[in-house]
Amino acid sequence: MDALEAIVTRRSLRAWEDRPISGPLLRQTLAAAMQAPSAGNAQPWHFVIVEEAERLGELVRAFHPGGDLGRPPAAVVVCGDPTLEKFQGFWPLDCAAATENLLLAAHALGLGAVWVAAYPIAEREQKLRAMLGIPAHVVPFAFVPLGWPAESKPGEDRYQEARVHRGRWGRLALVA
Numbered sequence: 001m002d003a004l005e006a007i008v009t010r011r012s013l014r015a016w017e018d019r020p021i022s023g024p025l026l027r028q029t030l031a032a033a034m035q036a037p038s039a040g041n042a043q044p045w046h047f048v049i050v051e052e053a054e055r056l057g058e059l060v061r062a063f064h065p066g067g068d069l070g071r072p073p074a075a076v077v078v079c080g081d082p083t084l085e086k087f088q089g090f091w092p093l094d095c096a097a098a099t100e101n102l103l104l105a106a107h108a109l110g111l112g113a114v115w116v117a118a119y120p121i122a123e124r125e126q127k128l129r130a131m132l133g134i135p136a137h138v139v140p141f142a143f144v145p146l147g148w149p150a151e152s153k154p155g156e157d158r159y160q161e162a163r164v165h166r167g168r169w170g171r172l173a174l175v176a
């Protein structure tokens, strides 16, 4: 799958096969996350892998009490560390880029994933900190359940001509 195909066919998946992800595959998704651009190339991130079923179930239930995140075999918690920044205030942007890379790599490898917000929901950040021993100065940014998908969704064409302004705000883009 090439990069463009991965971008247009990626969807948030929330149903999983009862099958673990191999270590090398997990490493590939994390390596892709760490290839993301970051302000000043500061790479102000950490990643916590959660695989223990009980702990994972508790997080999934806490974040989605309705049970619609299923029972994933693993999750990655993308964390931002503001002390690693070169330019103050950019860490959430850097972590967002890393999270999107993680989602795209997972999809390209045949895995399913979904970005579940932690930051800026203080309650979720606290829950992740407490359960995973994340230090106080590090911010849990996103909780990403990951696994072999038991559902599929078609890609959606979200191109909106009205959101594109060519040369000047309000001018039609006229992109064929």
Ligand SMILES: Cc1cc2nc3c(=O)[nH]c(=O)nc-3n(C[C@H](O)[C@H](O)[C@H](O)COP(=O)(O)O)c2cc1C
Pocket: 010, 011, 012, 013, 114, 115, 116, 117
């Ligand atoms: C910043 C952010 C926060 C999100 N938080 C949640 C969440 O808490 N729970 C959830 O089920 N999905 C969450 N999502 C996934 C979105 O619901 C999903 O990306 C959106 O509906 C578009 O669908 P798609 O990812 O299948 O293209 C989040 C996505 C982003 C980018």
